[in-house]
Amino acid sequence: xxxxxxxxxxxxxxxxxxxxxxxxxxxxxxxxxxxxxxxxxxxxxxxxxxxxxxxxxxxxxxxxxxxxxxxxxxxxxxxxxxxxxxxxxxxxxxxxxxxxxxxxxxxxxxxxxxxxxxxxxxxxxxxxxxxxxxxxxxxxxxxxxxxxxxxxxxxxxxxxxxxxxxxxxxxxxxxxxxxxxxxxxxxxxxxxxxxxxxxxxxxxxxxxxxxxxxxxxxxxxxxxxxxxxxx
Numbered sequence: 001x002x003x004x005x006x007x008x009x010x011x012x013x014x015x016x017x018x019x020x021x022x023x024x025x026x027x028x029x030x031x032x033x034x035x036x037x038x039x040x041x042x043x044x045x046x047x048x049x050x051x052x053x054x055x056x057x058x059x060x061x062x063x064x065x066x067x068x069x070x071x072x073x074x075x076x077x078x079x080x081x082x083x084x085x086x087x088x089x090x091x092x093x094x095x096x097x098x099x100x101x102x103x104x105x106x107x108x109x110x111x112x113x114x115x116x117x118x119x120x121x122x123x124x125x126x127x128x129x130x131x132x133x134x135x136x137x138x139x140x141x142x143x144x145x146x147x148x149x150x151x152x153x154x155x156x157x158x159x160x161x162x163x164x165x166x167x168x169x170x171x172x173x174x175x176x177x178x179x180x181x182x183x184x185x186x187x188x189x190x191x192x193x194x195x196x197x198x199x200x201x202x203x204x205x206x207x208x209x210x211x212x213x214x215x216x217x218x219x220x221x222x223x224x225x226x227x228x229x230x231x
Contacts, residue, residue: 008214008222010073011081013127014065015173016211016223022200026064029177029197030056034063034213034223047192049185058108058179061220063213066175068127070164071215072135081134082212082225088130089210089227095119099203102194103174104186109193110174113205120173120207123229127210128167138163 016034017023025043027033031053033040042052074081097120100111113120138146138159146159155165166172177197178189210227 007217008224009217010071010215011078012067012071012213012215012221013069013085013131014063014067014211014213015175015207015209016063016065016213016226017202018209018226022202023064025197025200026175026177029193030060030064032060032063032220034065034221037216037220037222043196045192045196047188049188055178055181055189059176062176063221063223064175065211065213065221066173066207068124068210069131070167071213071221072138072163075134075136081131084131084134085210085212086227088127089229089231091231092123092126092210092229093119093231094206094208094229095123096204096206098205100175100198100201100205102177102190102198104190105172105174107180107183107186108176109178109181109186109190110176111201112172112174117173121171123207123210124171124173125168128162132162135163 017026019035023035027035028040028043029052031039031042045052048055097113097115097117099114101114103110103112143159146165151159151165155170158167158170159165177193178186181189208229210229212224212227213221214224215221
C-alpha cells in the first residue's frame with residue numbers, strides 16, 4: 001500500500017470482486033487496481049469509439065466497485081470503524097443473484113445485478129445505518145454540490161439524514177464501467193465490451209464481503225480490507 005492508513009481523507013464500504021480473472025480485467029479496464037494500489041495497463045479491446053483511458057477517466061480513481069456506504073469523512077477513530085465493520089459483516093449473510101447484466105444507466109455503462117436484489121439492498125441499508133455514527137457531517141460545499149442534481153424531497157431527506165441522497169429507497173447497486181458518453185458511443189462501447197467482459201462476469205453473482213476503501217491524498221481509492229459476510 002502506497003499510503004499510510006492515517007493518510008486517507010475519506011472512507012467507504014464497497015463491493016469489490018475477489019481476486020481472479022473478473023477482478024483483473026475490470027481493474028485493467030479502469031486502469032487502476034485498488035487492491036494493489038497501482039496503475040495497470042488498459043486491455044486491448046477492438047471496436048471502441050475512443051481510447052479506454054478516455055472512456056474510463058471519471059470512474060478510474062474509485063477502482064472497480066459497487067457502493068454500499070458512500071465515501072465519508074471519519075467522525076472518530078478508524079479503529080472503531082473497523083471494529084463495527086467486522087461485527088456487521090459477522091452478522092450479515094451473503095446475497096446471491098443469477099448474474100450481472102451490462103446496462104446503460106443514463107449516460108454511462110455499468111454492470112447491474114439480475115434477479116431479486118432485495119437481499120443486496122438490505123445489506124446496503126444495514127451498512128449505511130450500522131456505520132453512520134462514524135460519519136462526520138458533510139460540509140456545506142458538498143451539500144450544495146449534491147443539490148445541483150435536482151434532488152427529490154426523499155433524496156434531500158436522505159442527504160440530510162445519511163449524508164448522501166441515493167441510499168435506502170433510492171439505492172441502486174451498480175458497478176460503473178464508463179464516464180458519461182454520447183448515446184451512440186455508449187452503444188459502441190457496449191458492443192465492443194460485451195464479448196470480452198461478460199464471459200468473465202460471475203454467475204451467480206454473490207455479494208459475500210464488505211470492503212473497506214480509503215481515499216488517498218491523490219484522490220484515488222485503495223482497498224484496505226475485505227470483511228467476509230458470515231451471518
